[in-house]
Amino acid sequence: MVRTSARGGGAANGRGGGAANGRGGGGAGILRRTVARNRGRLxxxxxxxxxxxxxxxLVPIAIGIIVGRAISxxxxxxxxxxxxxxxLLFLVLTVAWRLGARFIVFAMQREAHLLRVEVAGRILHPRGVRTDLRSGELLTVSTSDADREAWILDVIPRIVAALVAAVASAATLLVIDVPLGLAVLIGTPVILGLMQLAAPLITRRATAAQEATARASGTATDLVSGLRPLRGLGAxxxxxARYRDASADALRSTLHAAKATGxxxxxxxxxxxxxxxxxxGVAGWFALQGRITIGELITVVGLSQFLIEPLGTLARMPGFLATxxxxxxxxxLVLDADPMVPAGSQSLPSRVTLELADVSYRSLRGLDLRAHPxxxxxxxxHRPQDAEALAHLLSGHVxxxxxxxxxxxxxxxxAEIDLAQARGGVLVEPHNTDLFAGTVRSNVLAGSPDADHTEVRRALTASAAVDVVDAHPDGLDLPVTDRGASLSGGQRQRVALARALLSRAPxxxxxxxxxxxxxxxxxxxxxxxxRMRHGVNGHEAPERAHTTVLITSSPALLSVADRVLVLDEGRVVGEGTHADLATADENYRKVVLR
Incomplete structure (x- = not known):
């Protein structure tokens, strides 16, 4: 596994279907796990x-008894x-509700937190995760979907409590009058059965709405992250318009789901x-006939009104369960996805020759490339897609x-090298790199926390980022906002380069x-x-020999290379020093000496 500077393990195309880290079972399995690990509080x-x-x-029952035995x-x-x-009864019901709700809410918040951490861990794991969800969609999964999945811990208690209320009411009515009790005992299952007929439709509508919302979030994330290039292109x-379409689709899906649920x-x-x-009504008729007393009538009417609440709860719960x-x-899609790359078990060799043999990936076709220690x-x-494919292949996200x-x-x-050793041995600094919120110091030291001031200064000098530090009173403590937005594009690029050079990756x-x-x-x-990677004389001692690959069309960078490989149509079509190629290869001269 190759590490990419300042980035976690990436995602590649294709949905993962297998179980990862002993998981599996899809959404049903995740719901079961949620219930199992919160079973105590639940x-x-x-x-x-x-x-x-x-x-x-018991409240309408108690009122009926008070009327029948005390007031009458x-x-x-x-x-x-x-x-x-x-x-005392009201005290019991109040305390029971407060304590019960506290246990349930705590379990929900804790589970949502655990899910957010777990999803973030899978997304950022060095081995990567095989999913076709975009960054914005992954953000939605790790936030709103994590919160909504935890609703199961609220749905179950409400369903159980509502059923208990319905059964207790029916039992009381049976004691008062058998037909009244049977009406509730028979009517409640019928209502529940009818509700279940519509549950699949609600589930489909809820799923479609959440997917559309996630797509809209993904589009928004892409647009925000690429706002500067878009402005430059006038796009x-x-x-x-693209975001409006995605947002409108999310709105339509949400309204369809809300309509079905409503x-x-x-x-x-x-x-x-x-x-x-x-x-x-039947109880009133029975009271007129003398079959039940006034106190029993009050109890029946009270229970009838009370029954609307638990039955209404049972009516609403399928929608929450579907969500x-x-x-x-x-x-x-994230937690059950397969990892992108294997963990590996072999040690990193002491002399790290980098070699690609007959490699085909994206636009690359039978590429052979060797870089010696x-x-x-x-x-x-010659083609940007070849450069992108080579960098991505070496980044370890494939x-x-x-x-x-x-x-x-x-x-x-x-793929067979131990993951930690591979990440320490090969570093790919991508074309579009990010800085973290913090300071210049924290960003430069991100991969080398033990580096001393002299080493940091050397890296800043080699990357021409030393002027970024010297030009500001805060020096290395110059604040950096998220993604390095407080710095110019050139400053951001040079600080990221200093970070890569300081890592001293083989x-x-x-x-x-x-x-x-x-x-x-x-x-x-x-x-x-x-100078920093290969010494003043162009080389270092064998045990400290570093290998550097510069994928670029810059004549300044190519001129310091020991040799230059020319790629076209996905393979090597030329090789030599910069000076020789600039003299003998017209296409090379047109591209580099522009």
Whole structure:
């Protein structure tokens, strides 16, 4: 595995279908795992919410008893005792709700946090993750989908508590009058069965809405990160139109999901309310006939009104369950995805010759390339896609089965080298690199925290970034905002180069490291790279020999290379020193000496 400076393991195309790190099972498996690892708090919270619902059910029963045995008889002592008992009942239901909700909310927030950390860990893992989700979509998965999947910890207690309330109400009605109890016992399962018929539709609509929202977030992330180039190209309108289309699609999907859920909930609540009203009406008729007492009538009417709440809860829960399942399915796209590259187990050789043999990847076709220890090799690609493909291949973000041919370091296949050693041995500094929020010091020392001041100064000088430090009173403590936005393009590029040089990686691959600087600075950087990586005389002792590959069309950089390889149509078509190629190769001269 090759490391990319200041970047985590990347993602490549293709959805992962296998289990990673012992996971698997898709969204259903993630939901089961969530329930299992929060079973303690979930059980306590569910029990407390069930107690709350039982206490809520007892309230109309207690009022009916007070009317029948205290108010109707005029017994003051019974009335006082009944009111005290009712107050205790309200105390129990309040405390049970507060404590139960606290357990449930804590479990939800903790699970959402664990999922966010887990998804971020998978995305940033050095081995990478095989998924076709874009950066913005991955951001949505690690935030909103993580939060929504944790809703399952709220859905389960609410369903259980609502069922407990319905059963307790039905049991009470059975005691009062069998037909009334049977109406609830039969009507409730019928309502639940009808609700389940619409659950698949709601799940599909919720999944589509979340996918559309994620795509819109991905588009927004891409546009924000590429805002400067878009402005340079004058493509703001086209970019805005693209985002409007993605946003409109997300809005339509969300409205479709909301419409389906609204119709479903409205129909379910209406049916539940009709059941409650029907029970209350029949109870009134029975009271007129003398089959039940006034106190029992009050109890039945109270329970009928109360039943609307748990039945309404049961009506709403499928929508929340569908959303949680849809988010779990999206989390599974990352958590169950296969890693991009194997971990490897072999040691990094002491002398690291970098060799590509008959490699085909993207636009590369049968590429042969060798860079010896202590050698500074320049690579000129006539086609930009060849340069991009070579840099990406060497970055370690490409699975072994995604390319043909072999990539070896010191004679050992790159994929077979221990991951940590490979990351310490080969560094690819990409063309578009990022800086972290912090200071110049923290960015330069990001890969070499133990470097002393002298080494840092050498790296800054070699990259021509020393003027960025010397020109500001804060020096190395000059603040840097996220992605280095507080610096100019040239300053950002030079600080990133200093970070790469300071790492002293045995193999360093630089892809167009001087595109944002002027010709004078570029010449200074070329000499600095040669001096710091290969010594004043062009070489170092064998045990400290460094290999450097410069993928560039810069004449200043190519002029300091020991030899230059010319790529065209995905393969090497020429080789020699910069001076020889500039004299003998007309195409090389046109591209480099422009």
């Amino acid at each position: 059980a306590i919270g569910t029990a407390l919410l069930a107690v709350h619902q039982i206490a809520e059910t 008889t005029g017994d003051t002592r019974s009335l006082v005792a009944s009111v005290a008992g009712l107050a 703001e309108r086209a970019a805005a 119709i479903f909930v409205g129909a379910s609540v209406t049916v539940s309310a009709l059941l409650a009203v029907g029970v209350a 949680a399942r849809a988010s779990a399915d999206r989390l599974a 202590g050698e500074l090799v320049g690579v000129l690609a 699975a072994p089965d995604d390319h043909d041919g072999t990539v070896t370091v010191g004679g050992v296949r790159l 193999v360093l691959v630089l892809h167009d490291p001087t595109t944002a600087v002027d010709a004078v600075t570029e010449q200074a950087i070329a000499e600095g790279i040669s």
